[in-house]
């Protein structure tokens with residue numbers, strides 16, 4: 001069964017090329033030309049991945065994404081944007097984008113990211129069928145429901161924060177470099193943007209460690225990070 005991709009893009013030329021190229025790769029492709037229609041279509045549960053332009057008539061792409069995520073929709077989303085600064089990337093990731101591509105983009109790169117993201121999501125849903133709960137020290141991470149607890153305290157995480165925590169927990173008591181974290185959690189080689197990792201570690205610390213005497217997330221100076229259990 002071929003995977004179904006939704007392209008939300010108001011520029012006719014770009015949307016048509018994307019559709020042609022993606023169909024050529026064997027995907028089924030749907031299109032929406034404004035934010036409102038795109039949000040409705042993306043919410044239907046009929047798609048495997050969304051390519052989402054940021055600048056859209058009606059509701060912009062970031063807002064579409066925000067509404068999808070606040071409705072609990074985990075569908076993988078690749079943002080298409082003309083902007084290329086780290087704060088915009090961070091704001092997109094913070095809203096729950098899984099990947100980011102800057103216009104004008106090379107089609108091969110976009111196709112590679114789409115393939116990669118679909119693979120990661122299929123792997124994640126396979127993994128969560130096998131093991132439901134991940135434990136690290138006082139943390140309980142429910143993979144299927146994506147709920148996190150420290151002791152009995154429920155902790156709200158964004159999709160990206162959750163993925164990062166799962167990664168650190170799966171590799172608990174092992175040092176991970178920023179580059180490893182970036183490529184394993186973000187799912188592609190995002191050279192030079194390892195400060196994204198620092199930003200997300202900071203978000204995660206505020207939610208996981210603040211108020212607790214024992215800090216789970218450790219900085220390994222000059223290397224990266226580690227989720228460390230107290231007796232490890």
Ligand code: CA
Pocket residue numbers: 009010011053054055056
């Ligand atoms: Ca646009």
